[in-house]
Amino acid sequence: MKKGLIRTMLSAVLGLACAFAFAGEVQVAVAANFTAPVQAIAADFEKDTGNKVVASYGATGQFYAQIKNGAPFEVFLAADDTTPAKLETEGMTVPGSRFTYATGALALWSAKDGYVDANGDVLKKNGFTHLAIANPKAAPYGLAATQALDKLGLTQAVSSKIVEGQNISQAQQFVATGNAELGFVALSQIYRNGKITSGSAWIVPASLHEPIKQDAVILQKGKDNPVAKQFTDYLKGPKAAAVIKSFGYQL
Template sequence: MNPSRRLCLLLIALTGIAAQAHADEVSVAVAANFTAPMQKIAADFEKATGHKVVAAYGSTGKFYAQIKNGAPFEVLLAADDETPARLTTENAAVAGSQFTYAIGKLVLWSAKPAVVDGKGEVLKNGGFDHISLANPKLAPYGAAAVQSMKTLGVYDALQPKIVMAENITQAHQFISSGNALLGFVALSQVLKDGKIQGSAWMVPSSLYPPIRQDAVILDKGKGKPAAEALVKYLKGDKARAVIKSFGYEL
């Protein structure tokens, strides 16, 4: 092997070793509604940076309790803006690191066609035994669903039919399995290739407060290169394009 080729191979090897030395792992708590986009973003992020994402998906309320009890999360992608702000106030998150990564959209959805009409009149007409939504005490999408029903004046009548889910993922499972004929989920969960599977009504944003989904670097992620790199990546064009493709507003 000639000297110049040997030197080139050595430089490549050293570059790989340096990249591995700088690669790190970031533990992320992710709101359940953001599961699909985060899986795509995490894969792209790992390819681009070499850092590894270890993600847990669940309800924002439960993550808050876990973080306060010392869970080793370094970044939180919440389903609201209140939880990250509260953690910052309580010195459990890095001041100035909070930002809105997505604005969620609420959908009344059934896995079956022609069940949910385009104006949501099914809520007033009835004709179903069960309607599912995420626990409003733990999940912002559940709180938005309750507010929407109250604004429409149908909450009291529908309350006995509610099948409460722990989070938005479980609500989707209840509906897709037929345990509930319809229910409230995130648009991102039912949008595939730009089309909604089953039947759905896009709940007007005037019926519930905006679902501003904020991210924040947690205290355990302070000064960690992988945590800071992930937050930076989420703000970039490639991640934003993925987020938008799942029906979120930016």
């Protein structure tokens, strides 16, 4: 009985070892706003499958240029739906692999408690020195910020106060370090499980900017890597959905 139990345990351990011995990985380009969610999802994915996500983070526009220049990415999680669609029309993606994995929200944020009011009137009062946004030419959340300012009729009034980050992570850093009193960031950067995690914020109404639909796609470099499809399928599953929602995204 004891020998049989040992054999069973040994078989289980060997089976697990074999599974991980053949574990694969996938190279994923991730829009900066999705950094924290994908880190949590990747950890679950590795735990559940034994396969690893090797992620790089940055601005969607910059990733587009890198992909066009032969970067080794196999999956692209963009901060918009137009860039993956463009890559699709250019034959750079696996046909039929594109889907919307999240819809983002924009927030006006300050690291200081009570600095940003519930209606975002701090913008109209214009008593700040610096307003951080991501580069609108490369980062969809930066573009959404400029659209919101335009809708509010504040573009001209605040133009001299804007400081641009290369991506949304850098824009958030400007605010977090106090180099800008406030800035437009992705809600996911400052939100977890129904709460703003630090400072004060106004969630910008979706009516003030175009929808921030974020699409994922398998790139041509990932067409022969089964882990690429396994990861995008996992991204559509319930465990990933729960993580995505916890950061304030809609599905």
